[in-house]
Amino acid sequence: MNVNESKQWIESRQDSLVETLCELSSINSGTHNLDGLAQMEAAFRELFSPISDSVEVIASQAAEHADLEGKVYTQQYGNILSFKKRPEAPMQVLLVGHMDTVFPKDHSFQSPIQTDDNVINGPGVADMKGGILVMLTALQAFESLGLDQLGWQVLLNADEETGSHGSRDALESAAHTAHAGMIYEPALADGTLSRARKGSGNFTLIARGRSAHAGREFEKGINAIVGLSDAMIQLANLSDLARGITVNVARINGGTAPNVVPDTAVCQFNVRCVRSEDQVEIKQRIDDLIAQWNQTTDVEFELHGMFTRAPKEVSPSHELLMEWLRNCGEELNIRIAYKDTGGCCDGNNLADAGLPNIDTLGVLGGHIHTDQEFMLMDSLAERAKLSFSLLHKLATDGEQLIALKEAGHANS
Numbered sequence: 001m002n003v004n005e006s007k008q009w010i011e012s013r014q015d016s017l018v019e020t021l022c023e024l025s026s027i028n029s030g031t032h033n034l035d036g037l038a039q040m041e042a043a044f045r046e047l048f049s050p051i052s053d054s055v056e057v058i059a060s061q062a063a064e065h066a067d068l069e070g071k072v073y074t075q076q077y078g079n080i081l082s083f084k085k086r087p088e089a090p091m092q093v094l095l096v097g098h099m100d101t102v103f104p105k106d107h108s109f110q111s112p113i114q115t116d117d118n119v120i121n122g123p124g125v126a127d128m129k130g131g132i133l134v135m136l137t138a139l140q141a142f143e144s145l146g147l148d149q150l151g152w153q154v155l156l157n158a159d160e161e162t163g164s165h166g167s168r169d170a171l172e173s174a175a176h177t178a179h180a181g182m183i184y185e186p187a188l189a190d191g192t193l194s195r196a197r198k199g200s201g202n203f204t205l206i207a208r209g210r211s212a213h214a215g216r217e218f219e220k221g222i223n224a225i226v227g228l229s230d231a232m233i234q235l236a237n238l239s240d241l242a243r244g245i246t247v248n249v250a251r252i253n254g255g256t257a258p259n260v261v262p263d264t265a266v267c268q269f270n271v272r273c274v275r276s277e278d279q280v281e282i283k284q285r286i287d288d289l290i291a292q293w294n295q296t297t298d299v300e301f302e303l304h305g306m307f308t309r310a311p312k313e314v315s316p317s318h319e320l321l322m323e324w325l326r327n328c329g330e331e332l333n334i335r336i337a338y339k340d341t342g343g344c345c346d347g348n349n350l351a352d353a354g355l356p357n358i359d360t361l362g363v364l365g366g367h368i369h370t371d372q373e374f375m376l377m378d379s380l381a382e383r384a385k386l387s388f389s390l391l392h393k394l395a396t397d398g399e400q401l402i403a404l405k406e407a408g409h410a411n412s
Helices: 003-012 012-026 034-051 127-141 167-174 223-236 278-298 316-331 348-350 379-411
Strands: 055-057 061-064 073-074 080-084 091-098 113-116 119-121 151-157 179-182 193-197 199-208 244-253 264-273 300-309 339-340 374-375
Touching: 003 379, 012 119, 012 193, 012 199, 012 379, 034 055, 034 127, 061 199, 061 300, 073 244, 080 167, 091 127, 091 167, 091 348, 091 379, 113 278, 127 151, 127 379, 151 339, 151 379, 167 278, 167 348, 179 379, 193 316, 193 348, 199 223, 199 278, 223 244, 223 264, 223 278, 244 339, 264 278, 278 300, 300 348, 316 379
Parallel strands: 091 151, 091 179, 193 339
Antiparallel strands: 055 080, 061 073, 080 151, 113 119, 119 374, 199 264, 199 300, 244 264
């Protein structure tokens, strides 16, 4: 097929894409539902294998976390799928998606419903099962052109919604072998795509005191909740909105009964920054505070967690890739606009590894992470055509991006 015939083929796939999306949305694939993720793994292996030269199942790494009870545990994650085509080609593109959603298997939101002529409400329809189908359809159409100067790798992980702890190394390794990244998080409902993104880290602070009877031996107790309360205020005060730094104390837990001095209290908080150097600074300030508290109070503090997403800062090679997508949109009568966001995704990880990427190439939708999540049905074919056009551009003019990316490495 030629380019125009491939675009027409994409349009002919619209009804089938909607049907497949509803089937995928009906499979619960919450990050911790390993059985559901295994079903998703099987479904995507069946869909992507016919156009791939190789298929690999990669075990996610386990990660250590601390819960709200102050207990440290090891979390297992679902497998990572890797599909490759023409790894010897001079231009290499990494396409990334995630199979997991935020909805656990006991959540009430489990099934997709078409709410009007162009809207589906359902778990993962926008974030990002619809996006993965956009990716697949664009690749199928690209393969119909018979071009051999571009190779690609698809990486589908199973833990993006909780920070990609288990897939971080796989993402970094894949980024180092590619020249451009395409990630299928949803665009906004009006079609706007993300530009720069803040970096993010999730942390758990455990305060340990000493239990005592609140009536008989109150003076012998060390109240962990009181100690943690002061600590949380100091953490929150690290926010600096003028610099784009936010510290959100999000969850707290502690104590057993009113007549017992609590010996343990826990808070979980999130930190977001615009610049990588701010992450280094804020982490040092947190560490300094904890050292100070441990020296000046009777409560003992310990911190768990880390920054798992570096800020996504826009380089010249990012700018070129975004401009190419804008040009592709103009040819398809699709307006492409970008805006900075405080949200994070695997695009942060790829950018941190030096890979220019666009990370909202999925369907148009909104209200993600809620039971009101929706996507616009006609965006399945529309965004597949947009990605197909960008792949064609990378295949024919990719040398320019490669040169700019390499120049950036030489100057860094």
